[in-house]
Amino acid sequence: MTKITEETALITIFGGTGDLANRKLYPAIYRLYAKGFLKENFAVIGTARRQLTDALFRERVASSIASIADKSHIQAFVSHFYYRSHDVTNKESYKVLLDLSNELDTTYHLKGNRVFFLAMAPTFFNEIAIRLKSEGLVATKGYQRLMIEKPFGHDLASAQELNDALGHAFNENQIYRIDHYLGKEMVQNVSAIRFANPMIEALWNNRHISNVQVTLAEELGVEERGGYYDNSGALRDMFQNHILQVVSLLLMDFPLTLDKAEIRAEKVRLLRSLDVPELDVVNNLFVPGQYDANPTDPQTFKAYRSEENVSPTSTTETYVAGKLTSHSDRWNGVPIYIRTGKRLSNKKTNIVIEFKNDRPDLFDDSSEKVANTLVIEIAPNESITLKLNVKVPGLGLATQPTQLQTAADAVDQNAPEAYEKVIHDCLRGDATYFSHWDEVALSWQLADRIYEGWKLSPTELPNYDSGSAGPIAADELLARDGHTWYPLS
Numbered sequence: 164m165t166k167i168t169e170e171t172a173l174i175t176i177f178g179g180t181g182d183l184a185n186r187k188l189y190p191a192i193y194r195l196y197a198k199g200f201l202k203e204n205f206a207v208i209g210t211a212r213r214q215l216t217d218a219l220f221r222e223r224v225a226s227s228i229a230s231i232a233d234k235s236h237i238q239a240f241v242s243h244f245y246y247r248s249h250d251v252t253n254k255e256s257y258k259v260l261l262d263l264s265n266e267l268d269t270t271y272h273l274k275g276n277r278v279f280f281l282a283m284a285p286t287f288f289n290e291i292a293i294r295l296k297s298e299g300l301v302a303t304k305g306y307q308r309l310m311i312e313k314p315f316g317h318d319l320a321s322a323q324e325l326n327d328a329l330g331h332a333f334n335e336n337q338i339y340r341i342d343h344y345l346g347k348e349m350v351q352n353v354s355a356i357r358f359a360n361p362m363i364e365a366l367w368n369n370r371h372i373s374n375v376q377v378t379l380a381e382e383l384g385v386e387e388r389g390g391y392y393d394n395s396g397a398l399r400d401m402f403q404n405h406i407l408q409v410v411s412l413l414l415m416d417f418p419l420t421l422d423k424a425e426i427r428a429e430k431v432r433l434l435r436s437l438d439v440p441e442l443d444v445v446n447n448l449f450v451p452g453q454y455d456a457n458p459t460d461p462q463t464f465k466a467y468r469s470e471e472n473v474s475p476t477s478t479t480e481t482y483v484a485g486k487l488t489s490h491s492d493r494w495n496g497v498p499i500y501i502r503t504g505k506r507l508s509n510k511k512t513n514i515v516i517e518f519k520n521d522r523p524d525l526f527d528d529s530s531e532k533v534a535n536t537l538v539i540e541i542a543p544n545e546s547i548t549l550k551l552n553v554k555v556p557g558l559g560l561a562t563q564p565t566q567l568q569t570a571a572d573a574v575d576q577n578a579p580e581a582y583e584k585v586i587h588d589c590l591r592g593d594a595t596y597f598s599h600w601d602e603v604a605l606s607w608q609l610a611d612r613i614y615e616g617w618k619l620s621p622t623e624l625p626n627y628d629s630g631s632a633g634p635i636a637a638d639e640l641l642a643r644d645g646h647t648w649y650p651l652s
């Protein structure tokens with residue numbers, strides 16, 4: 164059980180009228196309030212360009228939490244919310260925010276603790292950070308922390324530029340780069356599965372593991388985000404951040420403690436150990452894909468190039484599969500396969516660890532055997548499965564596969580739990596489950612190299628049908644090593 168400690172802070176949300184704020188942030192703040200992590204000593208300022216009074220803003224917040232809130236708490240909760248119309252590109256309006264922040268600091272006894280949440284398009288991040296400093300919003304006696312959404316840059320150069328701009332106002336310890344995968348229950352469970360189970364940790368190396376697979380498959384297409392996605396693609400949208408974060412947590416060395424500095428150091432060491440491929444082998448190791456219309460239902464499942472706000476000649480990848488390798492002592496020789504894509508046959512987010520079998524087979528010829536496999540399912544269900552072989556009951560010495568599985572709890576895709584966790588962690592100053600700059604930079608270095616390699620010899624797209632398991636080339640990638648993907652369904 165988490166000990167309930169009351170947090171004291173002013174939370175300023177830039178983009179306070181936007182989709183993220185309404186769907187995720189206000190419900191997450193409400194849950195922290197309902198659980199007692201926020202009580203009297205907190206206030207929230209929402210800010211965006213449109214004109215709203217405090218009263219109207221409070222009504223919007225109340226409606227965003229209506230389905231989860233205890234009705235008798237709503238008015239008391241929303242009374243902590245304030246709104247100021249503010250164009251982030253206008254220097255003058257930061258003065259209005261400064262005055263209100265100082266006033267609320269006194270009214271609610273906030274000790275000068277400030278969290279700034281940038282829930283806006285990334286093009287504004289640099290300017291906001293610079294103005295927060297120049298207009299005095301970060302000059303308080305308490306703590307000042309910045310929560311920032313993805314994408315963190317478009318490539319290494321733009322990420323570096325953004326990081327430098329943020330550095331004008333915040334040091335690395337004050338920047339909380341959100342990767343919502345790190346807030347997922349089963350991703351956080353990876354550390355417990357490994358480090359609380361010596362039996363598993365003893366096998367966690369190239370002597371015993373044959374291959375590792377990380378799958379972030381989506382059934383959905385780009386929905387109404389075609390404009391953003393067509394400038395991004397699967398490598399930037401999912402690989403550079405979520406996949407590499409999961410891989411680094413999964414394969415890092417045993418940390419001295421679970422302290423954020425130790426975990427970060429081990430994650431960075433793991434990312435550094437990943438081989439950055441030579442340009443001429445990128446295409447052998449990383450497969451781009453783009454979905455085409457589903458041949459049996461092309462109206463419902465149209466081609467990516469026919470999606471709204473997507474160029475009809477787009478070469479943006481909606482899928483990527485790849486083989487990562489590490490030159491660390493622990494992982495040298497173990498292929499780490501990753502894949503992510505949109506419009507695949509079904510939603511499946513999992514980690515699969517297949518163990519080696521180099522022992523002679525002592526059992527009857529009629530035996531059926533399965534490779535010992537550990538499957539950590541993150542979505543659509545949360546579960547852990549271990550595949551084993553056991554004796555067929557009765558006479559003879561034949562084996563058959565079986566599995567040990569924890570209860571498979573369905574994940575509520577709309578639950579704001581991940582944001583509740585990340586906001587709570589930020590309020591208590593725990594940056595363990597956020598991305599550190601060194602991790603971001605190393606991840607971009609790898610992603611940039613893959614793009615460069617793809618550009619040199621482009622793959623013909625589209626190359627998989629909407630609703631399928633992805634491009635054939637992704638299956639061939641594993642077949643060359645004598646492996647197969649763990650089934651998506």
Ligand SMILES: NC(=O)C1=CN([C@@H]2O[C@H](COP(=O)(O)OP(=O)(O)OC[C@H]3O[C@@H](n4cnc5c(N)ncnc54)[C@H](OP(=O)(O)O)[C@@H]3O)[C@@H](O)[C@H]2O)C=CC1
Pocket residue numbers: 177178179180181182183184210211212213249250251252281282283284285312313314
């Ligand atoms: N929505 C989601 O589920 C997720 C979003 N994200 C990220 O979160 C961020 C926000 O996304 P989302 O909420 O969907 O975006 P929206 O477009 O819904 O919201 C953008 C917000 O920014 C405000 N805004 C725009 N221009 C200005 C300006 N010049 N000055 C002040 N305010 C401005 C808008 O209000 P107004 O028009 O009134 O100014 C609005 O409140 C993005 O970085 C996105 O990538 C990440 C993961 C999930």
Ligand SMILES: O=C1O[C@H](COP(=O)(O)O)[C@@H](O)[C@H](O)[C@H]1O
Pocket residue numbers: 381400401512542
């Ligand atoms: O960050 C993103 O993640 C979602 C998938 O997240 P999940 O929690 O539903 O697995 C993806 O759809 C989106 O394109 C990407 O920006």
